[in-house]
Every structure is written in C-alpha cells, then in structure tokens.
Amino acid sequence: MLLHVKNVLTADELRQARTILDRAAWGDGRATAGVQSAQMKNNEQLPQDGAETRALQQIVLGGLNRHALFFSAALPKRVFPPLFNRYGGTANAFGNHVDNAVRFIPGGNGERVRTDVSCTLFLNEPDDYDGGELMVEDTFGAQSVKLPAGDMVLYPGTSVHRVQPVIRGQRLASFFWLESMVRSDEQRRLLYDMDTHLMRLRSSVGETDAGVVGLTGTYHNLLRMWVDV
Numbered sequence: 001m002l003l004h005v006k007n008v009l010t011a012d013e014l015r016q017a018r019t020i021l022d023r024a025a026w027g028d029g030r031a032t033a034g035v036q037s038a039q040m041k042n043n044e045q046l047p048q049d050g051a052e053t054r055a056l057q058q059i060v061l062g063g064l065n066r067h068a069l070f071f072s073a074a075l076p077k078r079v080f081p082p083l084f085n086r087y088g089g090t091a092n093a094f095g096n097h098v099d100n101a102v103r104f105i106p107g108g109n110g111e112r113v114r115t116d117v118s119c120t121l122f123l124n125e126p127d128d129y130d131g132g133e134l135m136v137e138d139t140f141g142a143q144s145v146k147l148p149a150g151d152m153v154l155y156p157g158t159s160v161h162r163v164q165p166v167i168r169g170q171r172l173a174s175f176f177w178l179e180s181m182v183r184s185d186e187q188r189r190l191l192y193d194m195d196t197h198l199m200r201l202r203s204s205v206g207e208t209d210a211g212v213v214g215l216t217g218t219y220h221n222l223l224r225m226w227v228d229v
Contacts, residue, residue, distance in 0.1 A: 038093030088170035115177035129169030
C-alpha cells in the first residue's frame with residue numbers, strides 16, 4: 001500500500017526543523033547504506049548520533065505519535081529512529097534499490113527492526129527544488145511522489161524505489177522504517193480500509209449503532225488474529 005499521510009508536522013514544527021537543518025553539518029549518505037545501495041546512493045545525510053539528529057527525531061516522532069491516520073495505516077510495533085537527508089548539487093540522486101530487510105537500532109543493544117514499511121517525510125516545499133521525485137515501483141508501474149512540506153508517504157519496504165536527480169535547489173527529508181504489528185501488507189491494507197469506512201460510518205450513524213458495533217468487533221477480531229505484539 002502506497003499512502004499519502006498529510007500534515008504530520010505543523011508549520012511551527014517545520015520552522016524548528018528547518019532552523020536545525022540549516023545549521024547542521026552534513027556527511028556522506030552512504031554511511032548507512034548496504035553494500036548494493038551504496039553503489040547507487042549519492043546524497044548527504046546527518047550523522048545518526050548527532051545532537052541535531054536527536055533534536056529532529058523528537059520533532060518527527062512527536063508528529064507521528066499524534067497522527068491517527070499513520071497509526072491506522074501502519075499499525076507500528078517498532079519505529080527505526082528517523083534519519084535525515086539532503087539532495088542537491090553534486091550529491092543529488094539515489095538509484096534503484098530495495099531497503100535492507102532488517103535494521104539494527106543505533107545504541108539499541110542489538111535491537112532490530114524488520115522494515116515492513118518505508119517512510120519518507122518531506123521537510124521543504126516542492127517549489128524549493130526541481131526533480132527529486134521519489135519513484136516507487138508497484139504493480140501499476142512507477143509511482144512518482146513529491147509532497148508538500150510536513151506530508152509523508154508510506155510504502156512497502158519490499159518496493160524497488162529511487163530518488164530522481166535534483167537539478168535545482170535542495171530536497172530535504174526524513175526517512176525511516178517501521179516494523180508493523182501486522183506483517184502482511186495485504187492484511188494491513190484490509191484493516192486500514194475497514195477502519196477508514198468505520199470512521200465514516202460512525203460520523204453518520206453514531207457509535208452505538210448496531211452495525212457499527214458489529215463491524216468494530218469484526219475489525220478487532222481480525223486484528224487479534226493477525227497482530228504480533
């Protein structure tokens with residue numbers, strides 16, 4: 001499932017993030033790439049253990065924690081600490097690749113995250129740069145994603161994807177992965193669709209309608225059947 005999640009960060013949070021990003025010291029993005037990905041990766045990235053990264057992570061995680069749509073779609077179990085990258089100038093693209101299936105959390109005493117869902121949160125506006133589209137391959141072909149600042153895209157970690165060359169300006173984003181409580185992308189999609197329709201039904205007929213109660217029970221019974229906590 002490829003999903004556009006709107007307004008993860010507020011305008012004030014974006015201003016805070018940009019202030020930090022503007023003064024940060026950037027390094028080679030290949031530092032966190034696998035052997036194959038490193039051959040395709042040409043961008044800049046903030047150090048994983050830097051003070052700026054930790055401050056930005058708190059902003060991003062705060063936005064995720066209050067976003068009901070994110071939870072409904074991703075059903076997160078573990079979230080890899082968000083990372084931050086920049087594309088532009090001579091470090092301007094990332095060719096076709098698939099993300100590593102497992103990521104070790106830095107300083108997490110061996111804690112691992114299975115990368116069921118990949119996430120890209122855009123931190124500056126599309127008009128700030130030309131190019132830089134995230135291209136995600138799915139059964140309908142390559143999907144082009146370039147979103148407003150503060151918006152995020154979720155897509156399966158199994159997807160082949162790339163970032164098109166930035167030919168003007170700079171593209172700033174946060175990227176990370178999560179392990180879902182429901183491993184199957186197909187099952188997550190069914191649960192998300194059911195939850196979305198239930199919310200619409202509740203708004204029209206109320207919480208105590210017999211149909212709403214029954215379908216809510218079905219949703220939770222499916223979740224109970226598929227969830228791993």
